[in-house]
Amino acid sequence: MDIYGINVFINAAKRIIKDEGDLKYAALELRFAFERLAYRQIEQYKDDIPSSLVNQWKPDQIIKTLATFDPIGVQSGRLTMIAPDASGGKAHEIELGETRVIPWRKFVKLYNKLGSYLHLPFVSGEGVKKNTLSKDDLERIIEELLEVVSGATLVLAIRNVVWAQCTCGTRLVMGLEVCTVGEVVYCSNKKCNSPWVVEKNDKDETVLAPVKMVGFKCQKCESRIHINMTKLFEVLKCPNCNVEYDVFYNYKLKNV
Incomplete structure (x- = not known):
């Protein structure tokens, strides 16, 4: 179940890597995946953040804001409810869903790493500073995203x-x-x-x-x-x- 709608970007990146295409295009697809994750999460704050304001923000501003708003975006978890037994017996747990997240600190780091790779290298008096990502680097980022896709059954936010x-x-x-x-x-x-x-x-x-x-x-x-x-x-x-x-x-x- 892909509740975030990011499989389309992950699969595009995997095809580019497999066909030995330009890795920058793969990095761009993965960056789109991170942005889609952030957009889906910030929808949970629509009562606190007007859509007119969100529409003015750039993706990196949305991600930065989420990192300050979302205290449960630090680790994955399960949402459960304690329900009494119908016959009066011992109460039992009912699982309502599972969240899978990339901790915000890592999320921001990976998103910025992809962005740095896509930007034109800075030229200084010391020469060109190259920003590089290998095929292995991109595949590790794909694994992080697939971990979210494979297990998340709900999007949860605490409006702290x-x-x-x-x-x-x-x-x-x-x-x-x-x-x-x-x-x-x-x-x-x-x-x-x-x-x-x-x-x-x-x-x-x-x-x-x-x-x-x-x-x-x-x-x-x-x-x-x-x-x-x-x-x-x-x-x-x-x-x-x-x-x-x-x-x-x-x-x-x-x-x-």
């Missing part, structure tokens, strides 16, 4: 997130695994850019709270630029179009 609704209407979402109290994050709507801080409420729950800051509109693109009062005299840069602003404080001395 903290979120807030920005005044502009954008939903801010962070994985609790990476939340640090005191950390400042910004609204993903580049026309807003409102700052929020991670803090604990009176119930010791991790929450996102708005930060009171002075702000103004960029004169070029009209995006909102917020001024951190602790960095008042530093050069400000619009996060949307990169125009720079110098901030000055004008004051008058009163006669004593």
Whole structure:
């Protein structure tokens, strides 16, 4: 059972390798397989992440986000339910399904390795730095993917997130695994850019709270630029179009 729909990419890569074709095409097919896995997993977070936002992300952003959201994406497992015996006897387990995953740390490493192989090598003063993957490397990656395909019967996600609704209407979402109290994050709507801080409420729950800051509109693109009062005299840069602003404080001395 291929619940992720990645066999088509795995089989294409295997054919290319078997026919001794260009390994870059095999690597591309395998990269598609990793992306399909990530797309299928992020569907479980559709209540937390608007599809309009996901559609703006690149595959590597989706994978990076999943690595912070998905605490069970670290290892494979089985989902079971304890059910009482109909005759009043001893309760027994009912298996509901099995998850098979490539741990996110390895997932990101393999995905980036394929991407590095596909990119044009960087040329420096020391010459060309070649990014190579052998036939054996690709076959090992195929084995990792086949392990997922062969055993997974369900897609499971625990929504271990903290979120807030920005005044502009954008939903801010962070994985609790990476939340640090005191950390400042910004609204993903580049026309807003409102700052929020991670803090604990009176119930010791991790929450996102708005930060009171002075702000103004960029004169070029009209995006909102917020001024951190602790960095008042530093050069400000619009996060949307990169125009720079110098901030000055004008004051008058009163006669004593």
